[in-house]
Amino acid sequence: MRIKLILALIFAVVALLYFILPRTRFSQKLKMNIRVFYVMNLVGIICGTFGIVVSFAWPDLVLEKHYFELILLPVLIFYVYSAILGKSEYRKDLYDEKQNLNMTQAAAVTWPMSIVIVFLLFAMYKEEILTGPVFFPVFIFSTLTFYSASTLYLFKKN
Amino acid sequence: MLWLIFNKVIIKNFKLFLRRDSIKRLGNNLRRCRFEKDETSQQILAEAIGVTRQTIISIEKGRFVPSTLLALKIAKFFQKAVEEIFFIIDDDNQVYK
Numbered sequence: 001m002r003i004k005l006i007l008a009l010i011f012a013v014v015a016l017l018y019f020i021l022p023r024t025r026f027s028q029k030l031k032m033n034i035r036v037f038y039v040m041n042l043v044g045i046i047c048g049t050f051g052i053v054v055s056f057a058w059p060d061l062v063l064e065k066h067y068f069e070l071i072l073l074p075v076l077i078f079y080v081y082s083a084i085l086g087k088s089e090y091r092k093d094l095y096d097e098k099q100n101l102n103m104t105q106a107a108a109v110t111w112p113m114s115i116v117i118v119f120l121l122f123a124m125y126k127e128e129i130l131t132g133p134v135f136f137p138v139f140i141f142s143t144l145t146f147y148s149a150s151t152l153y154l155f156k157k158n
Numbered sequence: 159m160l161w162l163i164f165n166k167v168i169i170k171n172f173k174l175f176l177r178r179d180s181i182k183r184l185g186n187n188l189r190r191c192r193f194e195k196d197e198t199s200q201q202i203l204a205e206a207i208g209v210t211r212q213t214i215i216s217i218e219k220g221r222f223v224p225s226t227l228l229a230l231k232i233a234k235f236f237q238k239a240v241e242e243i244f245f246i247i248d249d250d251n252q253v254y255k
Binding site for chain 2: 034037096097098099101155156158
């Protein structure tokens with residue numbers, strides 16, 4: 001119960017920051033440089049991989065004990081950070097055009113991959129390797145990992 | 159005759175599809191321009207036109223085709239016409255300026 005309250009409080013604060021910060025001068029100090037871009041995607045890969053491991057290791061607890069939300073929290077914070085910058089009145093372009101292209105390409109690659117992941121999950125459920133509602137965190141973590149990894153790969157490679 | 163058509167049309171186009179570099183692509187003199195302008199580093203150029211250094215690297219290597227806006231920004235930075243920096247390379251490596 002306590003963790004639910006803490007999570008709800010964090011989500012409320014993050015939502016509040018999203019609406020308030022872009023209108024203040026403080027948003028001028030926030031920066032979206034290449035390091036933030038790298039860290040954001042690395043956090044996506046780490047949290048996603050960690051989430052997959054936790055989901056398979058403790059499939060019953062991942063939703064019950066709110067590990068799912070806890071693991072996703074750093075990623076959420078980074079995405080909200082970039083959303084605040086995107087909404088800010090003082091912003092320049094958030095990403096350059098190559099970053100935008102690579103993120104679009106990564107999304108285009110992740111979409112067919114998500115179908116493969118669903119097929120794999122279906123097979124796992126059929127073979128009773130997984131049971132219960134754990135398919136949702138596994139799906140979210142897998143796609144997150146794949147999307148972040150392909151964004152970084154495309155950005156470095158192309 | 160059929161084999162000839164098959165070879166000329168299908169196989170050639172399939173090879174072109176696989177080898178994307180053999181279709182018309184954008185070449186550039188970016189590296190030369192940088193060195194001509196006081197050996198400007200990729201980082202300085204990137205900061206001046208508001209992109210990442212990785213983008214400059216990709217443009218120089220011909221892996222990334224910049225938008226018209228970015229090409230114009232680059233041209234403005236070097237105080238040159240866009241055609242002096244970017245050009246088209248045909249599949250026979252023929253250069254069109």
